[in-house]
Amino acid sequence: MNIVVCLKQVPGTTEVKIDPQTNTLIRQGIENIINPFDTYAIEEGVRLKEKDGGKVTVITMGPSQAEAALRESISLGIDEAILLCDNAFRGADTWATAFTLSCAVKKLQQYDLIICGRQTIDGDTGQVGPELAEMLDIPFIAYVGQIEEIKDGYLRVRRMVEEGHEILETTLPAVITVAKEINVPRLPSLRGIMKSKSAKIDTWGIRELGVEESMVGLPGSSTQVIKIFFPQRVHQAEMLEGNPEKQVDTLIDRLKSAGLC
C-alpha cells in the first residue's frame, strides 16, 4: 500500500505569551516543530506500513527550513520525503495549499491513503484535508479516531462527532484526517536518526509540478489577511476573600443575585 502523509512545519507558538507592556508576542526561544496533530498522521502511516507493507511518503509545502521537519519524519519511520518549495508558493491560503498538495500527490501517481492531521496549531483551520480530497475527487473522512479495517481498496474507520462516534466505510484511495485518539506517536529510533541525516529529499517547485504561478501562492488564494491584532483582555476578576466558608458564602450570594442558584 502506498501511503501519503501531509505535514506542516509550525512555530511552537502555543507556549508563546504576550508581553503586556508592548502587547506583542514574546518569541524568544521558539523553535519550529512538526505540527503536533501531524505526528499522529505520521505514526498511523508508519504503523500501517509495518503491518501490511508498502511505502509511506511525506509531503510538506513550506520554506527551505521545513526540510528539518521532513528529516524528523524520516527518523520516525517515513520512507520518502518531498519538499514543495518555491517562491511562487508564498502566501497561500488553504485553497492554494490544497491545490499545490493535490498537484504533488497526482505527480506521485501511486497513492492509496492520504493522511493529514485534523488541523494545524498555527492556522487552526482544518480545511486543507477536505479541500485536497475534493481536488483529487476521492472520498474524505474527518476526525478519524481508529482505523478498523483497511485492505483491498476498502477502508472502515471510527470517527468522532459531537454526539459520539460514527463507523464509516469507504473505498480507496481516500483522504482522512486523524485525531489524537488514533495512536501514541513513537520517539525517533537511533537507526531512524542516522537514516534521516543522509536521506535524499526531493524539492519540487512550480516547474516540477507543471503548474501556473497564478494558481498557487498568493495569486492562487481567494482569501486575503487584511489585519492582524491581539485580543484585548481588559478584565478584572472579583477575588473572593476570607476562609473557604466565607468565600463560598460570598459566591452563593453572587450566584443567587444572578438567579443561578
Place this chain on the structure above:
Amino acid sequence: MKLKINLDECVGCGNCTSVCPFDLVEIVKGKVKINEEGCNFCGACVESCGYYAITIEADEPVAEADESYCGVWVFAEQRRGTLKNVAYELLSRGRELADTLETELGAVCLGHNVQDAESLIAYGADKVYLADSPDLADNQEDYLTHKLVDLIREYKPEVVIAGATALGRAFFPRVAAILNTGLTADCTGLDIDTEKRLLLQTRPTFGGNIMATIICPANRPQMATVRPRVFKKNAPDDKRQGQIIKVDFKKEGIAPKTKLLDFIDDVTETVKLEDADIIISGGRGLGKPENFKLLAELAEAMGAALGSSRAAVDEGWIPYSHQVGQTGKTVCPKLYIACGISGAIQHLAGMQTSDIIVAINDDPNAPIFEVATYGIVGDLFQVVPMLIKKLKG
C-alpha cells in the same frame, strides 16, 4: 505582492521584530531586515511601524467580484430532523449582515422530516430552501456537498456561512474547493465593509494568541464557518413573514463515496455540554480521576454538565466528549465553574465567552483568573465540598 523597506525611514526601533507571526523580521546594524521566505504578507510589521518604513505593494489590481451574487445564506444544520442551535445563532447574526447589505437572508436546510422549519423564519430568514429526502436523513456528506454546490450555483448568494461543527468543518471546505472560492474557518466575528460589500471575517489564530481579519475580495460566494455559541441567539419572532421554498433532492448523479454503518452514542454525558446553562469543569488540579466524582456531585446539586480541560482528558480521567477548548467543545453557559484549571489559552478559547466564570485554584497567578468574573484562591478540596454542603443545606 512585494515587501518594500524604506531604510531611510527605519530608525531600528525593533517594534516590528516581535509582531511577525513567523519570526522573519530582525534588526541588523540598526536597520530592519526581513527574510521574505515564509512571509505571507499579513501586514503585522507594516502596522507596527510608526515610521512608515515598511510597505506592502500589490502586484496588480484585484479582479472585480461578480455583482450578480446577492443575499446572505446560512446553512441550517440539523441532526435526525432536529435543527441545531448553531443554525439559529447564525441566522441571528446573518439577519444583521443582510440588513447592513440591504439584501435577503436565506436558510438552507437539507434533511428528512425536519421539524419546525418555520422557526428558521422566526429567527430571521426571508427564504428557507428546504430539501426533504430519506437520503438526506444521515447527513451524508457527499450528498450535502453536491446539493449545496448546486443551490449556490443556481441562486448565487454572495455570503454563505455554516457552523464550525464536526459536520460543517468536514463538508464546507469541499463545497469551497468545488466552487473555487475562499473559506475562513472558525470565525468569531463577522462584519461588513459596506463600501466594498465585503464580509470581514475575524478569527483567532495561533491558538487564540492573534486575531486575524480576512476577506475574500474577488471570488463568490464569500464563505465562513463559525463556532457554535459564538453568536447569541436572538428571541424568535413568530409573526415574521417568510417563504419556504421546497427544493428537489435526487441522489442520482451523486456517487456517495462514504457510507455510515453505525453510530455509537457517548453515554457518559447526562447533560449535553453544548446546551448546558451551568458547567462544572475540572482540570489537572483534581489530581486523580476519582476526584471528578466530587465535581459530579456539585454538578448534580446545580443541575450542571461536567466539563474538563485537555490535561484531564489526556490523563485519561474523563472521556474526550467532556473536553472544553480549542480542540474540544466551545461552550457559552450562563455559569462556568473552573476547578483546578490553570487556564491555558487553548482552554480559554473554548469558554471565555461564558456569562459568569468562577475560577477556583490554589495558584493566584493562574491565567484562568484573567478571564474569571469571581476568583477563589484556595484549595478546591475544601471549597467544593463546602459549596455542595451549602447548596444542599
